[in-house]
Amino acid sequence: MVQLINGKKVANDLNLETKKRVIRLKKQDVTPGLAVVIVGDDPASQRYVRSKEKKAKELGIFSIKRALPESVTQSELVQIVKDLNHDDRINGILVQSPLPDHIDEEQIIATIDPKKDVDGFHPVNVGKLFLNLKGHYPVACTPKGIMTLLAKYKINLDGKNIVVVGRSSIVGKPMLALMLNADATVIDVHSHTDDISKYTKHADIVISAVGKYAILNDDDFKPGAVVIDVGQNMDENGKLAGDVAYKAKSDNIEFITPVPGGVGPMTIATLMQQTVDMCEWSKKIGK
Numbered sequence: 492m493v494q495l496i497n498g499k500k501v502a503n504d505l506n507l508e509t510k511k512r513v514i515r516l517k518k519q520d521v522t523p524g525l526a527v528v529i530v531g532d533d534p535a536s537q538r539y540v541r542s543k544e545k546k547a548k549e550l551g552i553f554s555i556k557r558a559l560p561e562s563v564t565q566s567e568l569v570q571i572v573k574d575l576n577h578d579d580r581i582n583g584i585l586v587q588s589p590l591p592d593h594i595d596e597e598q599i600i601a602t603i604d605p606k607k608d609v610d611g612f613h614p615v616n617v618g619k620l621f622l623n624l625k626g627h628y629p630v631a632c633t634p635k636g637i638m639t640l641l642a643k644y645k646i647n648l649d650g651k652n653i654v655v656v657g658r659s660s661i662v663g664k665p666m667l668a669l670m671l672n673a674d675a676t677v678i679d680v681h682s683h684t685d686d687i688s689k690y691t692k693h694a695d696i697v698i699s700a701v702g703k704y705a706i707l708n709d710d711d712f713k714p715g716a717v718v719i720d721v722g723q724n725m726d727e728n729g730k731l732a733g734d735v736a737y738k739a740k741s742d743n744i745e746f747i748t749p750v751p752g753g754v755g756p757m758t759i760a761t762l763m764q765q766t767v768d769m770c771e772w773s774k775k776i777g778k
């Protein structure tokens with residue numbers, strides 16, 4: 492029988508802890524601040540941004556949203572990010588991805604002050620992660636949230652065979668780095684990989700971040716596998732579903748993150764946690 496990894500519960504616990512930290516900071520007259528920049532009207536992105544604003548409010552984090560039309564120019568967007576870099580109320584800036592095709596996303600991310608890059612996408616922070624540098628720096632929220640989930644479920648990573656499916660900057664690549672830094676043995680498979688299941692079938696842990704419903708199923712894993720499903724897709728009935736189609740009585744999967752209720756809530760809880768971390772780091776408070 493497959494056991495579900497309850498991301499919603501772990502995220503709720505993390506949010507409670509974050510809320511307590513915010514209360515403590517406010518007693519010192521410090522309020523963490525988050526700025527969310529969104530371009531265009533993609534319904535999924537709008538939903539995610541609404542959830543981020545709602546959660547920030549619930550936890551007592553100050554937040555501002557810059558919602559821009561699809562027609563915004565590169566230079567206008569660069570200027571908005573620069574203004575946020577200089578806004579003392581703001582500790583974390585994120586630009587919701589994806590951006591429209593006419594925008595050079597790399598330049599926008601590189602404009603964010605690395606000390607306010609709450610998504611951990613800036614090349615300086617990505618470099619620190621891959622070099623496994625000590626010290627304080629932000630890390631992409633979805634992979635960081637996955638590491639928190641695995642730790643909560645006491646899933647050992649040292650020397651384990653990990654297969655990451657997908658190589659995006661948001662999940663796949665930082666996930667690889669975090670796993671390497673945790674002493675796991677890591678393989679990344681992607682759209683140019685000949686036979687993905689050849690790799691997943693030998694993995695202790697598979698992390699799938701492809702964005703295609705049912706790209707993997709029970710037969711693609713070995714008995715006892717832990718499966719982390721990052722997909723946010725629609726199934727054949729128009730219901731939200733992950734990358735992995737499985738039966739509750741799977742012979743192979745031992746643990747899986749459900750969609751919804753697995754990795755998704757951890758992304759937002761980690762974003763809130765990291766906003767507070769960055770506020771404390773900037774004021775040299777705490778850790």
Ligand SMILES: Nc1nc2c(c(=O)[nH]1)N[C@@H](CN(C=O)c1ccc(C(=O)N[C@@H](CCC(=O)O)C(=O)O)cc1)CN2
Pocket residue numbers: 538539542585586587588589610632633661723731750751752753754755756758759
């Ligand atoms: N700047 C960023 N852009 C994007 C990121 C990111 O981390 N930073 N990640 C994704 C989208 N994302 C956050 O922005 C995100 C995706 C899914 C969820 C979530 O809670 N999913 C729920 C279901 C929600 C629903 O009903 O649709 C779940 O799985 O339970 C949160 C955040 C791409 N862009």
